[in-house]
Amino acid sequence: MSLYCGIVCRRKPFWCYRLLSTYVAKTRYLFELKEDDDACKKAQQTGTFYLFHGLAPLLQKSEHQYLPPQHSLSELERLLDKFGQDTQRIEDSVLIGCSEHHEAWFALDLGLNSSSSINAALQKPEIERALQGSFIELRKALFWLNVKDASLLSTAQALLRWHDAHQFCSRCGQPTEKNVAGSKRVCPASKSIYYPQMAPVVITLVSDGTRCLLARQSSFPKGMYSALAGFCDIGESVEEAVHREVAEEVGLEVERLQYSASQHWPFPNSSLMIACHAAVKPGHTEIKVNLRELEAAAWFTHDEVVTALKRNDPYTQQQNGTVPFWLPPKLAIAHHLIKEWVEKSTCSTVPA
Numbered sequence: 001m002s003l004y005c006g007i008v009c010r011r012k013p014f015w016c017y018r019l020l021s022t023y024v025a026k027t028r029y030l031f032e033l034k035e036d037d038d039a040c041k042k043a044q045q046t047g048t049f050y051l052f053h054g055l056a057p058l059l060q061k062s063e064h065q066y067l068p069p070q071h072s073l074s075e076l077e078r079l080l081d082k083f084g085q086d087t088q089r090i091e092d093s094v095l096i097g098c099s100e101h102h103e104a105w106f107a108l109d110l111g112l113n114s115s116s117s118i119n120a121a122l123q124k125p126e127i128e129r130a131l132q133g134s135f136i137e138l139r140k141a142l143f144w145l146n147v148k149d150a151s152l153l154s155t156a157q158a159l160l161r162w163h164d165a166h167q168f169c170s171r172c173g174q175p176t177e178k179n180v181a182g183s184k185r186v187c188p189a190s191k192s193i194y195y196p197q198m199a200p201v202v203i204t205l206v207s208d209g210t211r212c213l214l215a216r217q218s219s220f221p222k223g224m225y226s227a228l229a230g231f232c233d234i235g236e237s238v239e240e241a242v243h244r245e246v247a248e249e250v251g252l253e254v255e256r257l258q259y260s261a262s263q264h265w266p267f268p269n270s271s272l273m274i275a276c277h278a279a280v281k282p283g284h285t286e287i288k289v290n291l292r293e294l295e296a297a298a299w300f301t302h303d304e305v306v307t308a309l310k311r312n313d314p315y316t317q318q319q320n321g322t323v324p325f326w327l328p329p330k331l332a333i334a335h336h337l338i339k340e341w342v343e344k345s346t347c348s349t350v351p352a
């Protein structure tokens with residue numbers, strides 16, 4: 001007996017899905033696949049697979065864009081057979097979403113050592129040739145993909161990385177087993193259950209009314225500045241983390257926090273980025289950079305930020321050989337925060 005659309009229904013879930021909105025039906029279908037191993041195995045028969053190698057997604061170049069190809073179960077089985085691999089490797093795949101017509105999408109990494117079969121990692125160049133594509137590092141791929149594919153591949157990479165890193169129970173050291181969807185791992189010995197995790201990170205764009213504060217770490221690409229970011233400490237609220245991070249990194253006190261948006265960020269491990277605007281206390285704008293955390297931090301005017309947002313090719317060298325100041329790419333939530341600040345200040349409603 002299943003509970004769908006608020007009524008108790010004795011029919012199979014498929015019938016119930018027809019009573020729901022497309023979005024709710026899709027959500028309930030994915031929920032069922034995560035909870036029910038048999039349903040998820042069945043979904044693999046009609047589903048499609050996104051392939052990775054060493055956490056780099058497979059992309060194919062079409063005329064003007066890069067696209068991640070999807071392979072059916074039978075295509076995947078043929079590929080594994082061609083490389084002398086057993087199809088047990090497919091058990092390492094993880095569920096990452098589904099279409100509106102309930103075609104389930106899975107991700108599988110062919111480059112990681114398989115936990116479910118004796119097969120070692122498959123060789124990258126051979127598979128690239130067979131699949132007529134390239135496995136491209138996700139950080140680079142994000143510049144070339146559309147928003148939907150970028151988000152799907154980020155989720156897939158995060159989940160594949162988590163499974164690869166959580167193969168043993170942290171209580172008893174015995175191997176853990178993943179459910180078919182990959183939404184959890186269970187230790188048969190200690191009965192512990194492990195769920196994929198994200199670390200909460202606050203990212204704050206501080207304003208003094210007319211300027212915004214941007215900073216860079218020495219590890220950033222040359223010339224790139226971003227909003228202040230930092231991991232939440234255990235026990236902290238988002239508000240406390242924003243106050244602490246700004247004080248720690250640039251020595252300022254902020255007020256009038258305003259939540260903006262959030263984003264899953266897969267690098268270097270999964271983070272949940274929580275983006276906020278904040279204002280400095282009036283008259284307190286002197287930056288004291290914490291050099292253990294940052295290389296530099298400075299106030300930037302509206303015009304400077306507008307110009308930087310327009311720079312398409314940050315690596316274009318200026319005539320004197322220096323790289324101009326540029327901002328994170330469109331897919332990063334830092335870009336969204338900065339753009340929002342520019343638009344708000346143009347309308348003179350920026351948090352002062």
Ligand SMILES: NC(=O)C1=CN([C@@H]2O[C@H](COP(=O)(O)OP(=O)(O)OC[C@H]3O[C@@H](n4cnc5c(N)ncnc54)[C@H](OP(=O)(O)O)[C@@H]3O)[C@@H](O)[C@H]2O)C=CC1
Nearest residue numbers: 199201226229230231265267268271273328332333334335
């Ligand atoms: N999407 C976006 O627009 C942006 C995303 N980011 C992301 O935000 C994240 C945090 O920013 P960052 O300024 O580096 O953070 P912090 O200012 O908190 O400094 C990072 C340091 O904190 C320590 N740390 C504490 N908790 C953790 C944890 N759970 N995981 C990893 N390190 C931890 C590490 O120290 P130690 O190495 O000494 O152990 C690390 O070097 C980064 O992963 C970055 O990729 C940042 C800016 C923009």
Ligand SMILES: [Mg+2]
Nearest residue numbers: 228229230293
């Ligand atoms: Mg930081």
